[in-house]
Amino acid sequence: MAVTDRHRSRLGFFPTPVAELTRLSSLLQGPRIFMKRDDLSGVGLGGNKVRKLEYLIGDALAAGADIIVTGGAAQSNHCRQTAAAAAMCGLGCHLALGGEAPAAFQGNLLLDRLLGAELHWCGSHRKGEEIPEICDELRKRGRNPYIVPYGGSNPIGAYGFVEAMRELSAQQKDGLPPFTHIVFASSSGGTHAGMLVGSSLFTSGCRLVGISIDKEDLQGDSLERCIIRLAAETAELAGHKKVFSEEELILCADYLGDGYGVVGAPEREALTLIARQEGILLDPVYTGRAMAGLLDMIRKKKMTQKDTVLFWHTGGTPALFAYGNDLFSPPGS
Numbered sequence: 347m348a349v350t351d352r353h354r355s356r357l358g359f360f361p362t363p364v365a366e367l368t369r370l371s372s373l374l375q376g377p378r379i380f381m382k383r384d385d386l387s388g389v390g391l392g393g394n395k396v397r398k399l400e401y402l403i404g405d406a407l408a409a410g411a412d413i414i415v416t417g418g419a420a421q422s423n424h425c426r427q428t429a430a431a432a433a434m435c436g437l438g439c440h441l442a443l444g445g446e447a448p449a450a451f452q453g454n455l456l457l458d459r460l461l462g463a464e465l466h467w468c469g470s471h472r473k474g475e476e477i478p479e480i481c482d483e484l485r486k487r488g489r490n491p492y493i494v495p496y497g498g499s500n501p502i503g504a505y506g507f508v509e510a511m512r513e514l515s516a517q518q519k520d521g522l523p524p525f526t527h528i529v530f531a532s533s534s535g536g537t538h539a540g541m542l543v544g545s546s547l548f549t550s551g552c553r554l555v556g557i558s559i560d561k562e563d564l565q566g567d568s569l570e571r572c573i574i575r576l577a578a579e580t581a582e583l584a585g586h587k588k589v590f591s592e593e594e595l596i597l598c599a600d601y602l603g604d605g606y607g608v609v610g611a612p613e614r615e616a617l618t619l620i621a622r623q624e625g626i627l628l629d630p631v632y633t634g635r636a637m638a639g640l641l642d643m644i645r646k647k648k649m650t651q652k653d654t655v656l657f658w659h660t661g662g663t664p665a666l667f668a669y670g671n672d673l674f675s676p677p678g679s
Contacts, residue, residue: 355404357431358396359388361513364522364656369623376644377653380522381626382514385633385661390430390457393423393661397510398503398536399431402494405502407435411492415481417442417474419607421669423629423662424497424534426454429463438489439463440480444472453668473564496564497534504540504580511544514656518549523654525552529640530658531632532556532597535569537660539576542595546581546588555643557636558599560606570597601639607631609672612638617666617673629662630669636660 363386367379384394406414414432418425418441425441432439441463443455451459458465468476474496481491495503518524528545532538538556545554556573564572574590581588603610609630616637617628628634640657643649666673 353404353408354400355407355431355435357389357400357403357434359386360397361517362386364514364517365624365626367620367624367626367657370620373623374641374644375651377526377649377651377655378523379640380525380654380656381624382656382658385627385659385663387661389434390427390461391661391664393427394507394510394537394658395424395427395498395661396431397506398498398540399428399494399506401502401506402498402500403431403435403437406437406492406494409490409492411437411490413438413440413484413489413491414494415440415442415477415484415491416494416498417468417472417477417496419443419472419631420445420448421454421607421631421665423454423632423660423665425463426457426461426664427661428494428498429458429461432463433461440466440484440491442466442468442471442474442476442480444468444470453665455668457664495534497536499534499536499539499576501576501579501583504536504543504576505583507537507540508544508547508580508584511541511548515548525549525656526653527553527555527649528656528658529555529557529636529643531559531636531660532569532573533559533632535564535573535576538573538595538597539580542573542577542590543581543584543586543588547584547586554596556595556597557601557639558597559602559632559635561602562606570595573597598639601635601642603635609634609669612642614673616641626659627663627666628659629665630672631665632662633659
């Protein structure tokens with residue numbers, strides 16, 4: 347099987363821009379810092395999942411699907427972007443969401459409903475565990491569902507980030523400096539795996555630093571092993587003979603705080619600092635935590651003025667509108 351543009355649905359506004367964060371760099375007296383703005387990718391208020399969905403939706407259309415099914419947390423950025431992509435392509439969308447139906451729909455949930463997605467509330471299951479049952483019911487109704495995995499993280503989805511690294515390489519040829527580090531949020535593994543493959547093809551020599559967002563393992567396996575396995579499968583899909591090892595993988599689990607989606611002091615500082623220094627909005631779950639990790643690493647001199655760092659903004663800004671109390675009324679205040 348090979349991924350080609352023939353199986354790609356052109357959804358996003360690419361290439362996304364890269365901005366230099368000069369005020370932040372000056373404040374920290376550390377490395378030059380740049381930001382890849384996938385929050386401006388253009389589908390359903392943007393985000394990195396659009397890169398994966400271009401290939402996943404393309405595969406769904408090629409398979410004759412008429413409905414997309416995926417899952418995530420209640421404020422899932424992936425689910426919101428999937429609902430938007432499905433709407434763009436005339437497909438139905440069902441979302442298996444963790445938690446219970448809220449009294450008021452805010453943030454990504456508001457957009458899910460506006461985009462026409464049908465929501466299934468799954469209690470403690472927030473990683474699509476109930477998708478098979480939803481698909482069985484849809485098939486009984488004569489529908490042809492296509493499953494987009496949690497986070498869009500399978501080889502087809504991860505291939506979107508192989509192409510993202512090709513895009514970044516082209517931008518560097520047009521004038522961006524070489525980067526010593528690329529820092530990003532790593533959760534379901536697809537972005538990280540695709541970057542590993544893409545880096546080996548297009549931007550070798552740069553250290554990929556994933557900031558782990560979630561304490562939970564994936565399907566009973568460690569995130570590290572899942573990323574390495576997925577990278578190998580994605581490389582094969584790309585026709586690239588490359589074996590990856592866990593020694594090549596940089597996945598930092600030092601910033602997990604109190605768990606997935608729990609905003610603590612580091613996230614609050616990162617969100618407010620970037621907003622007030624650069625006028626850029628991060629999200630409370632992924633980019634807020636990843637930026638908190640980057641700030642800490644710079645302050646601990648793990649990255650210095652000799653380095654040039656790219657922070658990959660993976661989007662998620664709509665979730666801010668569901669986290670107002672967590673950001674400005676912290677516990678104990």
